[in-house]
Amino acid sequence: MTQNQGSPARELTGRELATAIRTDAAERAAALAARGRPVRLAVVTATDDEASAWYVRSIVNAAGKVGIECEVADLGPGAEVGEIRDRLEALSADEWVSGIILQTPLPRGAKLEDLASSIVPAKDVDGANPLSLGRLASGLPAFAPATAEAVVRLLDHHGIPLSGRHAVVVGRSTVVGKPAAHLLLDRDATVTVCHSRTADLPAVTSAADVLVAAVGRIGLITPDHVRPGAVVVDVGTNQTEDGTLAGDVDPTVATRASALTPVPGGVGPVTTALLLAHTVQAAESLA
Amino acid sequence: MTQNQGSPARELTGRELATAIRTDAAERAAALAARGRPVRLAVVTATDDEASAWYVRSIVNAAGKVGIECEVADLGPGAEVGEIRDRLEALSADEWVSGIILQTPLPRGAKLEDLASSIVPAKDVDGANPLSLGRLASGLPAFAPATAEAVVRLLDHHGIPLSGRHAVVVGRSTVVGKPAAHLLLDRDATVTVCHSRTADLPAVTSAADVLVAAVGRIGLITPDHVRPGAVVVDVGTNQTEDGTLAGDVDPTVATRASALTPVPGGVGPVTTALLLAHTVQAAESLA
Numbered sequence: 024m025t026q027n028q029g030s031p032a033r034e035l036t037g038r039e040l041a042t043a044i045r046t047d048a049a050e051r052a053a054a055l056a057a058r059g060r061p062v063r064l065a066v067v068t069a070t071d072d073e074a075s076a077w078y079v080r081s082i083v084n085a086a087g088k089v090g091i092e093c094e095v096a097d098l099g100p101g102a103e104v105g106e107i108r109d110r111l112e113a114l115s116a117d118e119w120v121s122g123i124i125l126q127t128p129l130p131r132g133a134k135l136e137d138l139a140s141s142i143v144p145a146k147d148v149d150g151a152n153p154l155s156l157g158r159l160a161s162g163l164p165a166f167a168p169a170t171a172e173a174v175v176r177l178l179d180h181h182g183i184p185l186s187g188r189h190a191v192v193v194g195r196s197t198v199v200g201k202p203a204a205h206l207l208l209d210r211d212a213t214v215t216v217c218h219s220r221t222a223d224l225p226a227v228t229s230a231a232d233v234l235v236a237a238v239g240r241i242g243l244i245t246p247d248h249v250r251p252g253a254v255v256v257d258v259g260t261n262q263t264e265d266g267t268l269a270g271d272v273d274p275t276v277a278t279r280a281s282a283l284t285p286v287p288g289g290v291g292p293v294t295t296a297l298l299l300a301h302t303v304q305a306a307e308s309l310a
Numbered sequence: 311m312t313q314n315q316g317s318p319a320r321e322l323t324g325r326e327l328a329t330a331i332r333t334d335a336a337e338r339a340a341a342l343a344a345r346g347r348p349v350r351l352a353v354v355t356a357t358d359d360e361a362s363a364w365y366v367r368s369i370v371n372a373a374g375k376v377g378i379e380c381e382v383a384d385l386g387p388g389a390e391v392g393e394i395r396d397r398l399e400a401l402s403a404d405e406w407v408s409g410i411i412l413q414t415p416l417p418r419g420a421k422l423e424d425l426a427s428s429i430v431p432a433k434d435v436d437g438a439n440p441l442s443l444g445r446l447a448s449g450l451p452a453f454a455p456a457t458a459e460a461v462v463r464l465l466d467h468h469g470i471p472l473s474g475r476h477a478v479v480v481g482r483s484t485v486v487g488k489p490a491a492h493l494l495l496d497r498d499a500t501v502t503v504c505h506s507r508t509a510d511l512p513a514v515t516s517a518a519d520v521l522v523a524a525v526g527r528i529g530l531i532t533p534d535h536v537r538p539g540a541v542v543v544d545v546g547t548n549q550t551e552d553g554t555l556a557g558d559v560d561p562t563v564a565t566r567a568s569a570l571t572p573v574p575g576g577v578g579p580v581t582t583a584l585l586l587a588h589t590v591q592a593a594e595s596l597a
Contacts, residue, residue, distance in 0.1 A: 136448035157444025161423035215502040
C-alpha cells in the first residue's frame with residue numbers, strides 16, 4: 024500500500040459494481056420467470072420505525088427493477104414473537120417464496136438472531152439465521168449477510184488485495200462486524216475485531232492495511248485512527264439531523280487514506296444489489 | 311500487565327480447575343443416576359489413527375471416573391459418510407444418549423463441520439455442529455468446543471483480565487481458533503486472528519496482552535513473538551518423536567511471558583473436564 028502523499032483518497036464507489044450485480048440478477052430472474060418460476064422476496068416487518076419503512080420501500084423498488092416480486096408482511100409494532108415466528112415458518116415452507124428478510128428493529132423482547140432461526144437457510148438471503156453464520160464460519164456454503172459480503176465484494180471490485188494484509192473491523196455486530204471478520208479471514212487476511220470496550224482504538228486501527236468501520240456512529244473514525252495509505256471501508260449509514268446519510272468515517276480521513284468508500288454510494292448500493300442477487304440464487308436452487 | 315523482570319513465567323496449570331469441574335460434574339451425574347437418568351456419552355470414531363484411539367481411551371477413562379457411561383461407536387476407517395451420518399442421527403434421537411462426540415480424523419471425503427450438522431445441538435457437547443458455532447457467535451446459548459472454552463476458563467481461573475485487553479489467537483480452525491476468538495470477543499477483549507498467511511507473525515503477536523497459540527506446530531511461538539509480560543496460552547498438543555507431548559510454544563517463552571500454560575497439564579485437562587461437564591449439562595436439560 025503506497026503512502027498517501029497529500030492527494031485525496033481514491034473514491035471506492037459501489038454504484039458500478041451494484042449495477043453489474045443487478046443486471047446479472049435481472050437476466051437470471053427473467054430466465055426463471057420465463058420457466059414459470061417468478062422470483063419472490065418476502066420482507067417481514069414488525070415496526071413503525073420510519074428509517075425501516077424507508078429502507079423497505081427502497082428494497083421493494085430495487086426488487087421491482089430487476090423483476091423480483093416483493094411481498095411485505097407488515098405485522099405491526101405490536102406483533103408477538105410467536106406471530107413473527109409463525110410467519111417466518113410459513114414463508115419458509117411456501118414453495119413460491121424464494122427469499123426471506125426479517126426487518127429490524129423488532130418489537131421489545133424479540134431478538135433477531137433468535138427469530139431468524141425460523142428462516143430456512145436456503146431462503147435466508149440476508150444471512151440472519153445463526154446456522155448461516157455458523158456455516159459461513161465453518162467454510163460451508165451459506166448466504167452471508169449482504170452488508171458483510173458487500174465489504175469484500177467492493178474491495179475485490181477495486182482490486183484491493185486482502186491475502187496476508189491486516190484488516191481491522193470496528194464493530195462486532197452479528198449482522199456486520201462478525202460475518203465481515205469471517206469473510207476477510209476466509210480471504211487470508213489477518214483480522215482484528217475491535218469495539219466499544221477496546222482500549223486505545225486509534226492505536227489498534229492504525230495497524231490496519233484495510234479498515235472497516237461498522238459501528239453506527241457518525242464520524243467515529245478520524246484521521247488519527249488511520250495509517251497513511253490505508254484503505255478504509257465505511258459501512259455506517261447514519262441519519263443526520265437534516266435527513267441526509269453520514270458514515271462512521273469522518274470526511275477528513277480522505278486526506279490520509281489511500282482509498283475510501285463514500286457514504287452514500289459505497290457499501291449501501293452493493294448491499295441492496297447482493298440481497299437481490301441472493302434471492303435470485305435462492306430461487307435457482309429451489310427451482 | 312507487569313513486565314517480566316527475568317523471573318520465569320507463572321505456570322497457569324489446568325489440573326486444579328479440571329479437578330473442580332470434574333468433581334462438580336460427578337456430583338450432578340450421581341444425582342441424575344439416582345433419578346434413573348444415567349449420563350451417557352457416545353463417541354463416534356471412524357479411523358485407525360493411534361493418537362485418536364489414545365484420546366478416545368482417555369475420554370472413556372475420565373468419563374468413568376465421574377460416573378458417565380461411555381459408548382464408543384467404532385465404524386472403522388472404511389466407514390461411508392452416509393453410515394456416519396446415520397449413526398449420528400440415531401444417537402441424536404436416542405433418549406438415553408446425553409452427549410455425542412464425532413472423533414477426528416475422519417475418512418477421506420468426510421468433513422467434520424458437514425457431518426456434525428447431524429448432531430442435534432442439545433447433545434453437541436463439543437460444539438462441532440455449525441449451528442452451535444453460529445449460536446455462539448450470535449450470543450445465543452450453545453455448547454462451545456471444549457478446547458476453546460478451556461482457554462477462557464483457564465484464564466478466568468487464574469484471574470487474568472480480558473475486558474479491553476488485546477487477545478491474539480494464532481490459528482483459525484473451526485474447532486479452536488474461531489470459537490476461541492468469539493469467546494474472547496464476548497468477554498470484551500479486542501481480538502486478532504492470525505494464521506499461516508499472516509505477514510510478519512511476530513509483529514502481530516507482539517501486540518498481544520494475551521496470546522493464544524492453536525496451530526499444531528511444535529515450538530512455533532518463540533520469545534520474539536511475545537511482548538514482555540504477556541500471558542501465553544498454549545493449546546498445542548503435538549506428539550514428539552519420543553512419544554511425549556509438546557506445545558506450540560517454545561519453552562524459552564517462559565523467560566519473557568509473565569504467565570504461561572504448561573503442556574501437558576494446561577488446556578488439555580480442562581478440555582476433557584469441560585467435555586464431561588457439557589455432557590452432564592446436556593443430560594440435565596434432557597431429563
